[in-house]
Amino acid sequence: MLAMIEANLPALQVVLPMLAAPICAMLGRGARAWALTMVAVLLAFAVAVSLFVATLDGTIISYRMGNWAPPIGIEYRVDILNAFVLLVISGIALFVLPYARASVAHEISEERQPLFYSAFLLCLTGLLGVTITGDAFNIFVFLEISSLSTYALIATGAERNKRALTAAYNYLIMGTVGATFFVIGIGMLYMITGTLNLADLAQRIAEHGDSRTLRMGFVFILIGVGLKLAMFPLHLWLPNAYSFAPSAVTAFIAATATKVAIYVLLRFMFTVFGFDYDFQAATLRHVVLPLAIVAMFAASIVAVFQDDLKRMLAYSSIAQVGYMLLGLTFLSHTGLMASVIHLFNHAVTKGALFMVAGCYIFAAGTSSISSLRGIGRDMPWTTAAFVVAGLSLIGLPLTVGFVSKWYLVLAALELNWWPVALLIMASSLLAIIYIWRVVETAYLQPAPEGVVRKEAPLWMLLPTWGLAALSVFFGTYAALTTAAASRAASALISASNMLWQ
Amino acid sequence: MEEIVFDFGFVLTHYNYWMFVVLMMTGLYITVSRGNLVKKVVGLNIFQTAVFLLYVSMGKIVGGTAPILTGEPGTVYSNPLPHVLILTAIVVGIATTALALALVVRIRETYDTIEEDEIIALELAMDTTAKASAAGSER
Numbered sequence: 021m022l023a024m025i026e027a028n029l030p031a032l033q034v035v036l037p038m039l040a041a042p043i044c045a046m047l048g049r050g051a052r053a054w055a056l057t058m059v060a061v062l063l064a065f066a067v068a069v070s071l072f073v074a075t076l077d078g079t080i081i082s083y084r085m086g087n088w089a090p091p092i093g094i095e096y097r098v099d100i101l102n103a104f105v106l107l108v109i110s111g112i113a114l115f116v117l118p119y120a121r122a123s124v125a126h127e128i129s130e131e132r133q134p135l136f137y138s139a140f141l142l143c144l145t146g147l148l149g150v151t152i153t154g155d156a157f158n159i160f161v162f163l164e165i166s167s168l169s170t171y172a173l174i175a176t177g178a179e180r181n182k183r184a185l186t187a188a189y190n191y192l193i194m195g196t197v198g199a200t201f202f203v204i205g206i207g208m209l210y211m212i213t214g215t216l217n218l219a220d221l222a223q224r225i226a227e228h229g230d231s232r233t234l235r236m237g238f239v240f241i242l243i244g245v246g247l248k249l250a251m252f253p254l255h256l257w258l259p260n261a262y263s264f265a266p267s268a269v270t271a272f273i274a275a276t277a278t279k280v281a282i283y284v285l286l287r288f289m290f291t292v293f294g295f296d297y298d299f300q301a302a303t304l305r306h307v308v309l310p311l312a313i314v315a316m317f318a319a320s321i322v323a324v325f326q327d328d329l330k331r332m333l334a335y336s337s338i339a340q341v342g343y344m345l346l347g348l349t350f351l352s353h354t355g356l357m358a359s360v361i362h363l364f365n366h367a368v369t370k371g372a373l374f375m376v377a378g379c380y381i382f383a384a385g386t387s388s389i390s391s392l393r394g395i396g397r398d399m400p401w402t403t404a405a406f407v408v409a410g411l412s413l414i415g416l417p418l419t420v421g422f423v424s425k426w427y428l429v430l431a432a433l434e435l436n437w438w439p440v441a442l443l444i445m446a447s448s449l450l451a452i453i454y455i456w457r458v459v460e461t462a463y464l465q466p467a468p469e470g471v472v473r474k475e476a477p478l479w480m481l482l483p484t485w486g487l488a489a490l491s492v493f494f495g496t497y498a499a500l501t502t503a504a505a506s507r508a509a510s511a512l513i514s515a516s517n518m519l520w521q
Numbered sequence: 522m523e524e525i526v527f528d529f530g531f532v533l534t535h536y537n538y539w540m541f542v543v544l545m546m547t548g549l550y551i552t553v554s555r556g557n558l559v560k561k562v563v564g565l566n567i568f569q570t571a572v573f574l575l576y577v578s579m580g581k582i583v584g585g586t587a588p589i590l591t592g593e594p595g596t597v598y599s600n601p602l603p604h605v606l607i608l609t610a611i612v613v614g615i616a617t618t619a620l621a622l623a624l625v626v627r628i629r630e631t632y633d634t635i636e637e638d639e640i641i642a643l644e645l646a647m648d649t650t651a652k653a654s655a656a657g658s659e660r
Contacts, residue, residue, distance in 0.1 A: 157606050164613045168620055175624060182631045183647070186640055189624045193552060196565055196617050203572055203610060204545075210603070211579055 030083035030096040033067045034149045041141035050133030057137045061117050065110040072103040091217035097154030101508035105151045105283045108367050112275045119483040120268035123378050127266045143169040147280045156206045156216045167195045174265040187260035194257045198247025201240050208237030222292050235299050249281030252315035255338045262334035267378025275371035279363050282344050290512040309349040315342030320450035329377045329387040340366045350431045356509035358427035365420035372409035372487035379476035394467025399475050403462045405488040410455035412491040415448050419495040537578040544571035556637040562621045569614045576603040
């Protein structure tokens with residue numbers, strides 16, 4: 021029995037939340053649906069941990085879906101990189117879900133809650149599926165499963181603010197255009213190679229060499245995934261979607277959805293197209309690098325002038341995606357490592373910050389910064405969590421934000437790109453400004469009279485503090501995450517070196 | 522990279538790709554330019570259909586029949602894999618359209634319009650009243 025479970029772990033990772041989703045929709049009551057979701061997420065997390073432990077020493081687990089041999093059948097391929105991302109996604113879900121109980125009960129009516137939780141499970145299924153699968157078309161299908169359920173989840177915010185509907189609609193239009201571009205790109209690759217298995221694709225592309233079709237395929241995939249991950253000029257859906265979604269949804273998708281898209285980009289760029297693909301290297305250096313730097317500054321500057329806390333954090337997310345893309349463009353081991361570490365670090369930090377925003381909405385009914393005056397005295401625990409996670413966003417030593425910026429700067433200096441290193445540090449100063457604005461309003465300004473604000477309930481505070489504490493823990497004991505990220509980066513590089521040399 | 526030479530015969534024999542390009546651009550243009558939310562969804566559908574066409578036509582082999590086993594060794598089959606993939610993509614497209622139309626219905630119920638510019642005007646008005654009430658509560 022145990023051996024059978026162990027042999028089928030990669031399938032269980034996706035199937036467990038998927039099976040729980042329809043059952044959840046039939047349960048009819050919020051509390052029961054929540055309990056079932058919690059069980060499914062716990063199991064998914066346990067599976068992710070065991071997959072991570074199994075791949076830590078560099079083993080690659082290849083699982084045949086329905087026992088059809090790859091490259092004909094669909095292969096689930098788990099190496100250290102996607103095991104790490106699986107762990108991040110299911111871990112964040114594990115933190116968001118206890119928080120969601122009170123927050124969702126506050127923001128969404130009772131009869132819709134079972135449907136909400138089943139959409140949440142479907143979204144988790146999609147994200148885990150994108151990460152674990154080794155088949156290009158399968159990635160598209162799972163990407164759309166997660167995106168469609170995300171649109172629905174965002175639209176549930178309409179009970180608090182009707183603008184959630186238009187935000188979800190705009191995200192749907194742009195997300196679908198992005199996904200369709202991605203399919204066109206895969207179609208081009210299929211035309212050249214006649215295969216959809218990622219490992220097989222890589223091999224045949226290396227044999228085939230460069231061609232115009234390959235270049236078109238690369239560009240379509242880059243733009244398609246770029247829309248999903250909010251690469252700078254393609255980010256327009258993100259601010260509204262994050263600000264009007266229910267708090268628990270914002271915390272979950274901000275910490276996972278864009279990270280999974282970054283993973284897809286990493287996988288395609290370094291496993292499929294390979295490290296030494298000249299056209300890709302040129303595109304990264306001349307297009308993605310400037311865009312990433314513009315994102316770091318433009319989005320941070322816009323964040324400084326936002327009045328709504330969730331909106332401010334959303335713009336900051338666009339800037340942080342810029343850091344992750346910047347790490348890719350260095351095309352070096354340290355740069356890749358910085359991207360993978362930042363993927364984890366930003367998930368933890370932004371998750372905590374959006375949870376704090378949700379606590380404010382729960383207790384004070386608003387996340388507008390001007391109405392948070394003096395809230396530091398009424399809600400000391402929540403606001404303290406904001407300060408800790410905020411410091412991590414800025415990148416102060418002993419927090420995870422520092423670790424990722426350290427490796428980014430190191431990667432820039434390795435290549436002697438000191439202007440880029442200086443720009444990384446300069447953009448961190450902008451983060452200080454927008455975080456300080458909130459801290460100053462919360463602690464130093466007097467509270468408006470006649471406003472009663474109570475501390476958020478324990479079950480919302482605990483997950484928030486859990487993530488904030490993690491951001492300090494992994495900032496202090498950085499060796500744990502850096503080791504995993506370093507191995508993931510070497511796995512990506514060695515896989516592509518073998519093919520091209 | 523090979524040199525770009527205009528070969529009229531090549532262009533003519535690959536007319537299926539030209540139809541894909543024209544349909545795709547038509548769909549994308551409608552999605553971007555129309556203000557009516559339903560028309561945007563229709564544009565998106567045309568855009569997706571263009572991609573279905575791309576996949577279906579790339580599985581076609583000249584002289585090939587439907588991939589059904591006939592028992593004769595000399596039969597040429599079309600490649601069935603892209604066709605099967607597109608069945609999945611059609612399902613995804615239908616789900617997307619259904620969700621988009623459901624959202625449009627909700628938008629119509631709450632905003633009383635499905636014209637994008639009117640919705641933007643309504644949302645701007647919401648923003649200004651929200652700011653005015655925030656300023657009012659400060660006093």
